[in-house]
Amino acid sequence: MSDSSFVLTLASAPLPGIISAVSTAIADLDGNIIETHQHWDRPTNRFFLRMAFLGPAGLTLPAIEQALQPAVARFGLELHIADAAHRPPIVVMVSKFDHALLHLLYQIRVGWLQVEVAAIVSNHGDACATAEAAGIRFVHLPVTPATKPAQEAALLALVDETGAEAVILARYMQVLSDDLSRRLSGRAINIHHSFLPAFKGAKPYHQAYERGVKQIGATAHYVTGDLDEGPIIEQDVARVSHADTAEDLVAIGRDVESRVLARAVKLHLERRVMLSGNRTVVFGK
Known part of the structure; x- marks a missing residue:
């Protein structure tokens, strides 16, 4: 079976440690980050992040969301995970x-x-x-x-x-x-x-x-x-x-x-x- 692919997006206050926490959670799932973009929007003082990553076969959206819950709770993240292979x-x-x-x-x-x-x-x-x-x-x-x-x-x-x-x-x-x-x-x-x-x-x-x-x-x-x-x-x-x-x-x-x-x-x-x-x-x- 081939790897699964996902896209993570989040918005939050611009707090230190967000990228580290999210990256670590993905790594703990044996995920491999293949693309990342981030931006601090100064007028609104909001931080935005988009990550695309591969996961092992069988990795599910609920499993990813559960792994990221500590980061969501710690930083107050507005988080969304999507299956990149999904044709909307x-x-x-x-x-x-x-x-x-x-x-x-x-x-x-x-x-x-x-x-x-x-x-x-x-x-x-x-x-x-x-x-x-x-x-x-x-x-x-x-x-x-x-x-x-x-x-x-x-x-x-x-x-x-x-x-x-x-x-x-x-x-x-x-x-x-x-x-x-x-x-x-x-x-x-x-x-x-x-x-x-x-x-x-x-x-x-x-x-x-x-x-x-x-x-x-x-x-x-x-x-x-x-x-x-x-x-x-x-x-x-x-x-x-x-x-x-x-x-x-x-x-x-x-x-x-x-x-x-x-x-x-x-x-x-x-x-x-x-x-x-x-x-x-x-x-x-």
Whole structure:
């Protein structure tokens, strides 16, 4: 039997001895640490740690949690252990623009994203053929101002039913209610077609064109009740010029959006993103 692989993440006050205590507990389980990142966030005075490690065949999550209990109690750790081989289920939401969805599906197909799409949800029927071609369940949830509460309740029921660990808004062009945003806090990721905090709201590429920008960008962030204000996970930009039209900016932006969203999903599901107030600590490889 092969080794087991795990990811440990924790947050706590910045106390001396945390890394030593956690490393010793893993070593006592015959674990081998293969990657580690840590960060002291001075504004919030919080310490963040991510460790990836291998364990002997048969090592279980409860056994690891039990071995780490003395460190948890001593340092007041907010600790989470995950099986790195687990392919988490996700729900992807989309409206009519499907470029970000198609890029996600491609990265899953080639193995760069290790996830299972439990369902594709849309307020339009356009993505049904894409879902059927990929062998993925399609759920049509049309929405109007009058039906929004019932539509969001159906979405939450679907998330519970599928056990989705993340909800990905791949250009889902509806604003989530405050209640739904709270219910999905820390696990709903949106792609905004702008380099936030600039050009929030509708038609950001047209706003950028009118300002004559020389770079356009995209921002993947966690969803909160404040529109386009959630903690930022990933961003990127592309060069544009005075010769580009607003429609050119839209076309160039589609590529940036797709790449940024895919990277954010990967970072989140590999547990490389940790929340620190309205900011994020992102541990890359």
